[in-house]
Amino acid sequence: MITLALAVFFLIITPGPGVLSVAGVGSAFGFGPGARYIGGLFVGTNLVAIAVVSGMATVILANENIRAGLLIASVLYLLYLAYRIAFAGTRIAFKEAPSAPGFLAGVTLQLVNPKAYAVNTTLLTGFAFLPSSLVAETLLKFLIMNLIWIPIHFGWLYVGMTIHRLNLAPHVQRRVNIAMAISMLIVVGLALLAPK
Numbered sequence: 533m534i535t536l537a538l539a540v541f542f543l544i545i546t547p548g549p550g551v552l553s554v555a556g557v558g559s560a561f562g563f564g565p566g567a568r569y570i571g572g573l574f575v576g577t578n579l580v581a582i583a584v585v586s587g588m589a590t591v592i593l594a595n596e597n598i599r600a601g602l603l604i605a606s607v608l609y610l611l612y613l614a615y616r617i618a619f620a621g622t623r624i625a626f627k628e629a630p631s632a633p634g635f636l637a638g639v640t641l642q643l644v645n646p647k648a649y650a651v652n653t654t655l656l657t658g659f660a661f662l663p664s665s666l667v668a669e670t671l672l673k674f675l676i677m678n679l680i681w682i683p684i685h686f687g688w689l690y691v692g693m694t695i696h697r698l699n700l701a702p703h704v705q706r707r708v709n710i711a712m713a714i715s716m717l718i719v720v721g722l723a724l725l726a727p728k
Contacts, residue, residue, distance in 0.1 A: 533676065535659055535661075536659040537680060539654070540677050540680045540681070543651045543654065544681055544684050547715065548647040549610055549645050549647060549716065550573050550577070550642065550645060550648070550685070552688075552712065552715050553569070553610075553617070554573065554685050554688045554689050554692065555688045555691050555695075555712060556614075556617035556692060556709070556713065557692065558688070558689040558692020558695075558696060559617075559692035559696050559708055560616075560617050560620030561620060561631075561696075562693060562696050563689070563693055565631075565632030567686075568635045568638075569633055569635065569637060570638065570682075570686065570689060572634065572636060572637060572639040572640075572641075572642075573638035573639075573685060574678075574685075575635075576638055576639040576640070577648055578674070579639070579642070580642055580645075580649055581677070584649065584653050589653065602644055602646065605644040606644040609641060609644055610641075610717075613633055613637070613641065613716065614713035614714075614717055616632075617713045618710045619709070620632070620709055655673060656670065659673070692712070
């Protein structure tokens with residue numbers, strides 16, 4: 533179980549679309565919108581985990597066209613989120629981002645996030661520690677994963693909020709927002725370059 537907990541920690545804390553977007557939302561919009569967004573990510577992550585456990589993810593991801601479609605949807609959605617974060621509170625965009633990505637945006641991101649499927653598949657199909665009861669082991673894995681997932685995401689939100697609370701000059705805050713968006717775009721690039 534300790535090995536599983538360590539794997540959960542290191543797989544989730546590493547920058548990926550979810551945690552980077554949480555920091556970006558925290559930096560651009562503050563705690564309330566960030567917490568709602570995390571709520572959506574939480575539901576989305578657990579829906580992905582249920583898809584993995586039920587075998588539905590295997591069936592869906594076995595089809596190369598569906599996998600490619602999910603990758604394209606993920607990239608487009610991450611580009612959209614990066615845009616929303618980069619231009620939050622600025623008048624530089626053609627249209628000012630009026631509101632933060634919310635609960636539904638978080639759910640959607642996780643449903644199209646390749647890292648969510650990879651992490652959940654790794655954690656839920658590996659790290660056996662209770663061979664006498666697969667159901668009990670799976671439930672314990674869900675519990676462990678969520679007990680680690682929640683504080684890590686709120687930690688990333690805190691990082692973003694700390695930047696937000698610094699009350700930076702508008703041009704500096706814009707640069708921070710753009711840096712957060714660029715870091716998300718780097719993740720998009722890595723996803724596109726990863727072996728399929």
